[in-house]
Amino acid sequence: MDINKAHILYSFIMDNLEELEEDGSGGTSFDIPSFDLHARDYLEFAENQLSIGNTESLINCISNLKRAIDCQVDTFLATLNLYSNYKKKGLKFDKKLEFIESIGIFSSKALSKLNTIRNKMEHEYSIPEINELDLYFDLVSAFISNIESAITVLIWDEKNFVKNSENETEYIYFTINLDRKTSPYMIASWRNRKWDTIEEIKISYEDYKLFGFFLKCLYMLNIKNAFASNKYIKLQLTKSYNKLIER
Structure with a gap:
């Protein structure tokens, strides 16, 4: 560098x-990628599952929130014509987040918190606490909105x-x-x-x-x-x- x-x-x-x-x-x-589902679809699925509130729905909520983040990151990369390039290079999710952080379109502290919760929920076989899941949902929602704004600004x-x-x-x-x-x-x-x-x-x-x-x-x-x-x-x-x- x-x-x-x-x-x-x-x-x-x-x-x-x-x-x-x-x-x-x-x-x-x-180009906006022609995915069958987009980040806000997954966010809606997560919100529906969160409202049910039983163990199975909470686990499904986590999965949909993770998909929402992944989808929005890849959508953003696609608008920059970077999606296929970074996919070929095998750029992992953590590195993609580093790239997002370097642009400064989402608070690095919030981004770190979001990724910490994501990793905890992904690697620990525990039932998530509803308060933590509410926070995770709010962070993902804010993240999606910020990326949308960045796409618009970078037109x-x-x-x-x-x-x-x-x-x-x-x-x-x-x-x-x-x-x-x-x-x-x-x-x-x-x-x-x-x-x-x-x-x-x-x-x-x-x-x-x-x-x-x-x-x-x-x-x-x-x-x-x-x-x-x-x-x-x-x-x-x-x-x-x-x-x-x-x-």
């Missing part, structure tokens, strides 16, 4: 965020910014772009007044942690001014960057 690429993008955003003015954005179509997979400057040699155009082709990648690029490329960074989907960080930068810039302040964006990117360099 080339941490220097993350450092360049992170430092640029931290140093220039307040001065960047949006200069257009672009979106591309993407805009190209963001262009301009920075006003009197310095003729300084960059003034910045672009960050997600390309969802057969082998997805992300590009961050800087250009001057003549549209000469000063620097360009390309990240392959294969480096999923670094790819996730770049995707988080795109996500955060998409919600800039609309749903998040500059202060919030800097805080979230700092948390993600620090986790990235600690690994």
Whole structure:
């Protein structure tokens, strides 16, 4: 993993965020997988089982909640054209969650709690307590909603910014772009007044942690001014960057 690429993008955003003015954005179509059942179907099944309340229904509730998480994660990956790629690579569920966490679309603390409960219910042959199952249901429901929001936000997979400057040699155009082709990648690029490329960074989907960080930068810039302040964006990117360099 080339941490220097993350450092360049992170430092640029931290140093220039307040001065960047949006200069257009672009979106591309993407495929939603044609599963017979989707995450909210499994969530509904789980809710029905939870309302019955006997031992058999509670066990079935757990199974459906697990399926809801798996399905929503794979749906999200499919919208990025990563589902088949990561399936071929044999990326395990825990690694998929690491990728989700690196984008920051769900609280890492809540994600950890969700996975802890999931593992406990999967590996311990015990009847779940109703309070713990209620919590698990709420976490899964929130997780599904957050992923849906992320899919919607990332429809805009190209963001262009301009920075006003009197310095003729300084960059003034910045672009960050997600390309969802057969082998997805992300590009961050800087250009001057003549549209000469000063620097360009390309990240392959294969480096999923670094790819996730770049995707988080795109996500955060998409919600800039609309749903998040500059202060919030800097805080979230700092948390993600620090986790990235600690690994």
